[in-house]
Amino acid sequence: MNPAEKEHMIEALNKGIRLDGRKKDEFRPITIEVGTLSTAEGSAIVTCGETKVVAGIKMDVAKPYPDSQEDGVMMFSSEMLPLSNPNFEMGPPKIESIEVARVIDRGIREGHAMDTKKLCITPGELVWNVMVDVLPLNFDGNLIDIGGMAALTALYSAKMPKLENDKVVPGTKTEEGIPLNAMPLPVTVIKIGDNLIVDPTEAEMQNLDARLTIAVLEDGNLCAMQKGGNASLTVKDLNEMLDLAIAKSQELRQKVKAALGMA
Amino acid sequence: MMTTSSYTKRVDGRKFDEPRQITAKAGVIKKADGSAFFKIGNTAAYAAVYGPRELNPKHMQDPKKGVLRCNYNMMPFSGTDRIKPGPSRRSKEISMVTEKALLPVVNLEDYPNAVVDVFIELTETDAGSRCAGICAAAMALADAGITMRDMVAAVSTGVVDHQVCVDLNGDEEHIHDVDVADIPVAMVPSTGEITLLQMDGIVSKEEFLSAIETVTPVLKRITDLQRAVLKDRFKTTEE
Numbered sequence: 392m393n394p395a396e397k398e399h400m401i402e403a404l405n406k407g408i409r410l411d412g413r414k415k416d417e418f419r420p421i422t423i424e425v426g427t428l429s430t431a432e433g434s435a436i437v438t439c440g441e442t443k444v445v446a447g448i449k450m451d452v453a454k455p456y457p458d459s460q461e462d463g464v465m466m467f468s469s470e471m472l473p474l475s476n477p478n479f480e481m482g483p484p485k486i487e488s489i490e491v492a493r494v495i496d497r498g499i500r501e502g503h504a505m506d507t508k509k510l511c512i513t514p515g516e517l518v519w520n521v522m523v524d525v526l527p528l529n530f531d532g533n534l535i536d537i538g539g540m541a542a543l544t545a546l547y548s549a550k551m552p553k554l555e556n557d558k559v560v561p562g563t564k565t566e567e568g569i570p571l572n573a574m575p576l577p578v579t580v581i582k583i584g585d586n587l588i589v590d591p592t593e594a595e596m597q598n599l600d601a602r603l604t605i606a607v608l609e610d611g612n613l614c615a616m617q618k619g620g621n622a623s624l625t626v627k628d629l630n631e632m633l634d635l636a637i638a639k640s641q642e643l644r645q646k647v648k649a650a651l652g653m654a
Numbered sequence: 655m656m657t658t659s660s661y662t663k664r665v666d667g668r669k670f671d672e673p674r675q676i677t678a679k680a681g682v683i684k685k686a687d688g689s690a691f692f693k694i695g696n697t698a699a700y701a702a703v704y705g706p707r708e709l710n711p712k713h714m715q716d717p718k719k720g721v722l723r724c725n726y727n728m729m730p731f732s733g734t735d736r737i738k739p740g741p742s743r744r745s746k747e748i749s750m751v752t753e754k755a756l757l758p759v760v761n762l763e764d765y766p767n768a769v770v771d772v773f774i775e776l777t778e779t780d781a782g783s784r785c786a787g788i789c790a791a792a793m794a795l796a797d798a799g800i801t802m803r804d805m806v807a808a809v810s811t812g813v814v815d816h817q818v819c820v821d822l823n824g825d826e827e828h829i830h831d832v833d834v835a836d837i838p839v840a841m842v843p844s845t846g847e848i849t850l851l852q853m854d855g856i857v858s859k860e861e862f863l864s865a866i867e868t869v870t871p872v873l874k875r876i877t878d879l880q881r882a883v884l885k886d887r888f889k890t891t892e893e
Contacts, residue, residue: 428778429696431731441684445777447731468730470739474702474773476685481725483740524730524739528700528775529683561734 397598401584411440411592416635418590418642423540423650426548432564433549435650437541439590441531443475446523446541448549448569451559452512453520463510463519467496469526469538476530476593494577494617495525495539498606502575502614504543509570517557521546521569532592535604539577540647547571547651575614576643578636579604582622587631589639603632607640659817660832665825671868673809673821678789678879680797680887688798690883692790694809695823696780701790703798706768720765724752724772726787732776748784755788755808755840755850761801770800780824781836782810788840788850793880797887806849807876808840811869813857818865820872833857837865843874 400410407415419440428434431447438444453464469492471479484492499505510519523545525538546569553563581591581602591599600622606615613633618624624632648654664670674695683689686702693699709715726748730737752774760770772794774787785808792806812822815832822836835855841848848866857865 428698428731429780430733430778434731443683445729447729447777449731449736451736468739472727472773472775473704473725473771474683474686474700474775477687477704477707522730522736524736526729526775529685531685 396594397583400595400598401586404583404586404588409588410594415586415588416639418639421643421646423544423646425544425650431545432552433545433547433569435541435544435548436528437537437544439533439537440592441529442527442533442537443529444525444527444534444537444541446525446538446545448545449522449524450549450552451520451522452517452554452557455511455515455518459507460515461511462507463505463521464507465496465500465505465521465523467492467499467523467525467542469495469524469534471530472526472528475527479530490617490619491534491538492525494535494604494615495542497615497617498539498575498577499542499546502573502606502608504546504571504573504575506570506572512554512557519551530593532594532596533579533590535577536579536590536643539606540643543574543576544647544650547647573608574644574647575606575608576640576647577604577606577615578639578643580632580635581620582624582628587628587635589635603629605633605636607637609644611637657816659815661814661817661819664819666823670818671820671872673872673876674823676876676879678793678883680793680883686794686798688794688796688800690790690793690797692786692793694782694786694821696778697782697786698777699774699783699786699790700777701772701774701787701794703770703772703791703794703800705770705798706765706800707771709767709769715767717766719762720768720770722753722757722760722762722770722772724749724756724774724791726752726774726784728776728779728783732779748787751850751852752784752788752791756791756795756806758847758849759792759802759804759806759842760795761803764801770795781822781827782838785809785838785840789876789880793884796884804842804844805877805880806840806842807873807880808838808850809869809872809876810836810838811865812836813855813861813865816861818861818868820869837862839866839869839873841870841873843870843877846870
């Protein structure tokens with residue numbers, strides 16, 4: 392990274408100014424398009440500033456895991472598409488995109504957003520398999536939070552396909568949604584110098600010292616966390632980061648609910 | 655001499671020479687040097703251009719002209735079943751024919767030692783995805799300011815039981831009880847040069863030529879739309 396850029400960034404942040412004029416605890420403007428893709432069982436395109444992320448759901452049936460024979464399964468994937476940023480290259484998913492998918496996955500899984508028991512077809516034999524793909528169309532930072540919103544919105548918008556003789560009838564959609572009962576959303580707070588900020592741009596992420604993603608439930612409880620970056624965090628940092636994440640998650644959830652017509 | 659056809663009414667009620675509804679936008683991906691969105695029916699393609707930029711490894715560089723590199727990809731949720739991420743034989747072939755479809759209009763001599771990367775991503779597909787990708791890519795190249803001699807448009811044409819039909823949708827492609835041929839075509843409509851041509855299915859020579867004749871004015875109209883969208887974008891930039 393460019394040390395002069397970072398110095399400049401920290402100097403501005405110390406005065407409470409971000410390079411794009413935002414406050415430290417301010418997200419970029421967010422818009423959400425729901426269910427615009429015809430082939431996906433559910434979909435959402437979330438734009439936050441210049442970051443634009445599409446999430447799509449496909450559903451299939453599968454054999455349950457041996458240790459949870461009555462639970463439907465889900466799978467999250469992400470790829471840093473070279474279409475979305477000049478710094479991304481072709482090739483198999485690298486650790487950055489694997490982490491994005493896994494952190495989004497853990498928020499939704501550990502927050503018990505999906506009622507996996509209701510996704511069981513025949514115990515021990517056949518369950519629904521929900522496949523969630525989160526892909527940036529334009530990447531300007533904060534893929535976990537924006538991807539997490541897109542994934543959750545896409546899940547809520549999904550309509551299950553028709554099942555016949557234990558097989559999915561291709562290209563069908565029923566009126567039935569995926570059984571969901573929670574709305575966990577990840578919020579990432581990054582630390583640059585002594586400053587804590589939310590919704591980092593690509594440039595801010597390139598200069599971060601530490602980051603913490605916190606998945607927060609509607610009641611303010613926490614359901615997943617992931618620390619990143621090379622610097623350490625103090626308990627005082629954690630306190631402030633949690634407050635920020637809890638407050639911001641409510642804001643984001645309102646936007647998701649409004650887009651889904653649940654507000 | 656054409657044989658009479660049993661396909662007298664299209665599944666979605668279109669005229670035989672009528673493409674599905676088209677939406678085109680330029681400058682949709684801010685991080686890219688140029689970009690476009692092209693949607694025809696329920697087939698939607700994003701294209702982003704990065705470059706001209708340094709081509710690595712260096713031994714791939716050509717001191718006389720630049721390299722055009724296209725990559726076509728269907729997003730995992732863009733088809734009937736989930737598509738495993740990563741290149742497939744199909745996507746590699748389409749990437750190659752997409753390159754060939756665009757090469758004749760791109761002035762690569764202007765970019766020695768460089769590469770112009772074109773990334774095409776399909777968010778949803780209902781037949782005709784390579785053609786939608788080519789339309790988006792041609793617009794993205796122009797949007798990036800890559801010097802071009804002309805514009806390229808692409809749409810598939812088809813023959814369903816001896817009846818020429820422009821822009822087959824997925825349902826038409828999957829008709830089984832009669833012969834169906836699908837013929838993706840890319841053209842530089844102002845000169846009539848054909849830059850992509852593939853075909854799957856059985857047709858007579860006359861039917862094939864008739865399919866090309868029928869699709870030519872459609873391609874011309876697509877180019878008009880591509881140009882109008884690009885002109886409109888640069889008008890906005892000037893203001």
